[in-house]
Amino acid sequence: MSSVVSDMQGARSAHMKVKRMLPPVVRGLLWALIGFLIVNTLVSEVFDRMPYHPYVTRPSVTLGWVAAVIGWLLGVGAWEGFMKPYFGGTADWVVPNDWRKYFMYSIDHKVIGMQYIFSSLGGFLIAGFAAMLMRLELMKDHMWIFNNPGAYLSTVGIHGTVMMFSVGTVALIGGFGNYIVPLMIGANSTAYPRMSGISQWLVPAGIATVVLSPILGQWTTGWRGYEPLAGQDPAGIVFYYLGVFALTTSSLMVSINLTATILFKRAPGLTWNRIPMYAWGMLTVSLLNLIWLPEIQMTFLMGLLSAIIPLPYFSQLGSPLTYMEMFWLFGHPEVYIIVVPAFALWQELLPVMGQKSLFARQWGIIGLVFVMILSGLVWAHHMFTNMRNSQMLPFSFFTEMISIPTGFSFLVAIGTMWKSNLRLNTPTLFILMSLFNFLIGGVTGVLLADPVVNLQAHDTFFVIAHFHYTIIGGMVFSWFAAFYYWLPKFSGRMYNEFWGKIGAIWVFIGFNGVFFQLFLLGLKGMNRWVPVYPSYLQPMNFEISLFGFLLGLGFVFNFLHIAWMWHKGPVVGNNPWHSKTLEWQTSSPPANTNFDPIPQVIGSFYDYSDSKLAVATPYSDKKS
Amino acid sequence: MGDILAFTISWIVVSVLGEMGVHALFQKGLYYYTATTQAVDGEAAFAFILTILTPVFAFIVVMIIYSMIRFRARDQEIRPSRKQFYNNKAFVSIWITISIVLNLMFFVHPTASAVEQMFNSERARYNSHDLIVNVTARQWQWFFNYPQYNIAQAQDSNGNSILYLPANRTVKFVLRSYDPMHTYDPYIGVVHGFWIPAFGLKQDVIPGETRYLYVHTTKITSFEVNPMVRVQCTEVCGPGHPFMEAPVHIVSSSDFLKFVKQQQQLQAQQS
Ligand code: HEM
Ligand SMILES: [Cu+2]
Ligand SMILES: [Cu+2]
Numbered sequence: 001m002s003s004v005v006s007d008m009q010g011a012r013s014a015h016m017k018v019k020r021m022l023p024p025v026v027r028g029l030l031w032a033l034i035g036f037l038i039v040n041t042l043v044s045e046v047f048d049r050m051p052y053h054p055y056v057t058r059p060s061v062t063l064g065w066v067a068a069v070i071g072w073l074l075g076v077g078a079w080e081g082f083m084k085p086y087f088g089g090t091a092d093w094v095v096p097n098d099w100r101k102y103f104m105y106s107i108d109h110k111v112i113g114m115q116y117i118f119s120s121l122g123g124f125l126i127a128g129f130a131a132m133l134m135r136l137e138l139m140k141d142h143m144w145i146f147n148n149p150g151a152y153l154s155t156v157g158i159h160g161t162v163m164m165f166s167v168g169t170v171a172l173i174g175g176f177g178n179y180i181v182p183l184m185i186g187a188n189s190t191a192y193p194r195m196s197g198i199s200q201w202l203v204p205a206g207i208a209t210v211v212l213s214p215i216l217g218q219w220t221t222g223w224r225g226y227e228p229l230a231g232q233d234p235a236g237i238v239f240y241y242l243g244v245f246a247l248t249t250s251s252l253m254v255s256i257n258l259t260a261t262i263l264f265k266r267a268p269g270l271t272w273n274r275i276p277m278y279a280w281g282m283l284t285v286s287l288l289n290l291i292w293l294p295e296i297q298m299t300f301l302m303g304l305l306s307a308i309i310p311l312p313y314f315s316q317l318g319s320p321l322t323y324m325e326m327f328w329l330f331g332h333p334e335v336y337i338i339v340v341p342a343f344a345l346w347q348e349l350l351p352v353m354g355q356k357s358l359f360a361r362q363w364g365i366i367g368l369v370f371v372m373i374l375s376g377l378v379w380a381h382h383m384f385t386n387m388r389n390s391q392m393l394p395f396s397f398f399t400e401m402i403s404i405p406t407g408f409s410f411l412v413a414i415g416t417m418w419k420s421n422l423r424l425n426t427p428t429l430f431i432l433m434s435l436f437n438f439l440i441g442g443v444t445g446v447l448l449a450d451p452v453v454n455l456q457a458h459d460t461f462f463v464i465a466h467f468h469y470t471i472i473g474g475m476v477f478s479w480f481a482a483f484y485y486w487l488p489k490f491s492g493r494m495y496n497e498f499w500g501k502i503g504a505i506w507v508f509i510g511f512n513g514v515f516f517q518l519f520l521l522g523l524k525g526m527n528r529w530v531p532v533y534p535s536y537l538q539p540m541n542f543e544i545s546l547f548g549f550l551l552g553l554g555f556v557f558n559f560l561h562i563a564w565m566w567h568k569g570p571v572v573g574n575n576p577w578h579s580k581t582l583e584w585q586t587s588s589p590p591a592n593t594n595f596d597p598i599p600q601v602i603g604s605f606y607d608y609s610d611s612k613l614a615v616a617t618p619y620s621d622k623k624s
Numbered sequence: 625m626g627d628i629l630a631f632t633i634s635w636i637v638v639s640v641l642g643e644m645g646v647h648a649l650f651q652k653g654l655y656y657y658t659a660t661t662q663a664v665d666g667e668a669a670f671a672f673i674l675t676i677l678t679p680v681f682a683f684i685v686v687m688i689i690y691s692m693i694r695f696r697a698r699d700q701e702i703r704p705s706r707k708q709f710y711n712n713k714a715f716v717s718i719w720i721t722i723s724i725v726l727n728l729m730f731f732v733h734p735t736a737s738a739v740e741q742m743f744n745s746e747r748a749r750y751n752s753h754d755l756i757v758n759v760t761a762r763q764w765q766w767f768f769n770y771p772q773y774n775i776a777q778a779q780d781s782n783g784n785s786i787l788y789l790p791a792n793r794t795v796k797f798v799l800r801s802y803d804p805m806h807t808y809d810p811y812i813g814v815v816h817g818f819w820i821p822a823f824g825l826k827q828d829v830i831p832g833e834t835r836y837l838y839v840h841t842t843k844i845t846s847f848e849v850n851p852m853v854r855v856q857c858t859e860v861c862g863p864g865h866p867f868m869e870a871p872v873h874i875v876s877s878s879d880f881l882k883f884v885k886q887q888q889q890l891q892a893q894q895s
Pocket of ligand 3: 660816817857858860861862864866867868
């Protein structure tokens with residue numbers, strides 16, 4: 001690997017003054033536009049010409065989009081950084097060592113991780129803004145913000161899609177995973193840095209595609225793209241399929257890369273039973289991705305084909321339920337893709353913050369692995385309203401059983417806290433809040449696993465509350481913990497403890513204020529996907545919206561605090577938490593080369609019985 | 625030892641308080657308004673699960689709060705905790721055993737037992753006294769048809785669909801999704817969800833399939849009495865989805881026969 005880096009560094013010095021060109025992002029946009037225009041024109045005007053046809057047709061926009069994405073990726077730097085060297089050319093790609101490196105193709109896992117963090121943050125803010133619009137609309141029982149229900153439903157769809165595919169599956173995996181995992185396992189790069197550089201740029205492309213979908217027409221299916229309804233939707237649904245395809249492809253590439261990195265690039269001495277918990281989480285979640293993402297991509301491809309050709313796969317002539325079944329076959333593992341990294345974070349942070357050995361580590365790992373395995377067996381609990389009664393029992397059974405390995409994460413967390421020397425700082429607070437919120441998500445999950453209860457609660461705001469408790473409560477709160485925890489790693493600076501705690505308490509109050517009431521609202525008869533609802537539900541919705549805005553502001557407050565402290569926070573040492581894991585055993589922020597020399601691991605990272613480090617440096621490369 | 629004792633006492637206290645709170649909720653009615661035996665059964669399952677899970681919930685929450693207070697670092701200096709242990713076989717074994725036992729129990733009761741009850745309520749169809757209502761879902765309207773009474777489409781004087789049911793009867797809903805006005809278009813059917821909130825259960829209506837839903841009504845009530853007594857579409861079915869509702873009336877048998885007469889007359893006038 002280091003050959004690639006030196007190759008690139010050599011290229012930088014040799015070609016520093018060679019040529020001036022457009023900023024890569026601008027060039028990417030230009031090439032995307034050119035690609036789109038050429039291919040779209042060819043398809044709609046030449047190959048598929050029909051009298052009185054519009055310039056943009058479903059087939060032409062699909063193929064034009066493919067060309068645009070390829071143009072975007074190449075323009076942003078994949079041309080010099082990937083294609084040319086692939087065909088034997090020199091990598092004459094100048095990577096400036098300042099902020100500009102974040103706006104171009106890169107092969108440094110730290111830069112890529114940062115880019116992913118920003119992309120998913122962008123997705124979070126956009127989709128969060130959509131959520132605010134939805135909550136604003138729901139303050140009244142009739143249409144008043146949107147002027148038709150289709151616009152509201154498109155907003156719901158954009159909110160859900162962007163949140164799930166660009167935040168839930170990306171923020172802790174593509175973002176923190178890419179940045180932290182190589183550091184954590186004592187490597188200087190990931191296994192496939194060039195592919196990784198490309199995969200990141202699919203995220204903004206995917207988000208933009210989904211967000212721009214209303215240009216082609218409203219779509220009403222929500223984030224699941226349910227057929228056969230999608231078959232009737234105007235062409236906006238095409239951009240839903242394409243955008244999600246880009247986002248899932250990105251996640252797939254991240255997973256291939258992280259799996260290979262964790263398997264093959266560990267520092268000497270980092271044996272299987274010493275792999276850090278967060279890396280374990282990334283490994284299990286990557287395996288989940290590798291199993292299920294291709295499945296959903298194939299499903300979306302079929303949906304796309306029935307939208308552009310059209311083929312009647314899922315209409316009444318085909319098999320309407322097949323789409324739902326294929327969707328949830330992926331869709332349930334998806335929610336575990338989102339929370340498994342959060343579990344891993346609990347187990348990563350609590351030993352550090354309590355300066356106490358990780359409790360029952362093997363059970364924590366067993367839990368992660370069994371959650372991964374079982375999550376493929378429970379999908380039909382999303383379809384109790386669609387199946388024969390006799391089919392319910394096995395799916396109920398597995399759904400209830402999955403709470404056992406899930407519980408192990410709690411077992412490890414509380415066992416570690418017990419008798420520890422717990423620093424009650426902002427990351428700890430966020431982790432404890434995540435434990436609490438996810439617990440509510442879990443308890444209501446047991447209720448929903450029961451078919452009789454499910455038949456009442458399904459597709460109501462009870463379910464909305466349940467899954468936001470698991471996703472925001474579990475994953476987003478842990479995401480914030482990760483932000484605060486690793487901020488000194490990224491920047492060498494520390495956040496402000498007082499404002500950090502205010503931020504944590506703020507979002508905790510806002511979050512519970514919104515979503516706890518949603519349980520009651522659902523039981524009172526509020527169904528999903530409705531901008532217009534019976535007036536008896538209005539007072540409660542009004543109040544929930546107020547908490548919703550409070551929550552939205554709380555998120556923004558935390559981000560502003562982090563951004564501010566990133567630049568202006570007090571400088572701290574390399575290892576402010578006194579953590580034993582490897583990412584803290586190098587400088588903060590890390591230099592271009594993470595470890596020089598590569599450390600040798602000689603002990604457990606989670607043994608805090610003394611202050612001896614788990615690594616012996618320097619490690620001499622020649623001996624091996 | 626002192627910590628374990630203090631924790632256990634707090635846990636028990638919180639559990640008891642929690643159970644009292646949950647019990648107060650049951651008294652108010654978890655489902656807010658129930659009008660069928662199915663809804664009452666569902667509510668009971670809900671209550672049972674909550675009752676059992678309250679101490680479990682309390683255990684974790686008290687554990688979090690107890691550790692937050694009792695084991696917090698009291699000064700700025702960072703040093704290893706004085707107690708270091710990697711495992712506690714007894715605690716882990718108890719934890720795993722309890723979680724397996726609890727889940728197996730939930731599976732037997734209420735999961736399997738309640739589903740069994742649903743089967744049984746369906747077996748009531750052999751009773752042949754069921755009222756059959758054909759429900760047709762189209763974008764974006766419900767149609768109710770009573771084949772036993774030759775009512776093709778129950779409607780009020782404005783032509784809006786209405787659903788009348790007798791109290792204390794088993795009703796068999798036959799659910800189909802297609803557009804009776806455009807039967808020639810096979811692409812027009814989408815999935816809808818047939819739900820009456822006060823009835824405690826729902827069923828998706830799938831194009832190309834016929835599905836059944838059985839309920840046993842328990843009281844005389846109506847949309848005017850409680851807005852939860854309404855038919856509501858719960859599966860997103862296009863822009864008209866929020867408007868896909870219809871009022872429901874559950875009436876005495878004699879009132880039901882009046883309704884039937886009136887609908888038959890209306891139909892005769894129209895044809
Ligand atoms: C400020 C925080 C948030 C608020 C106020 C909020 C609110 C909402 C609302 C009102 C709905 C529509 C429910 C419906 O009618 O079906 C919704 C749906 C959804 N939300 Fe959120 N949400 C928030 C954050 C998130 C986050 C962080 C995620 C995931 C990472 C997320 C994922 C989803 C998904 C997947 C749906 C389903 C959309 C669909 O049915 O297509 N939300 N949210
Ligand atoms: Cu409908
Ligand atoms: Cu609907």
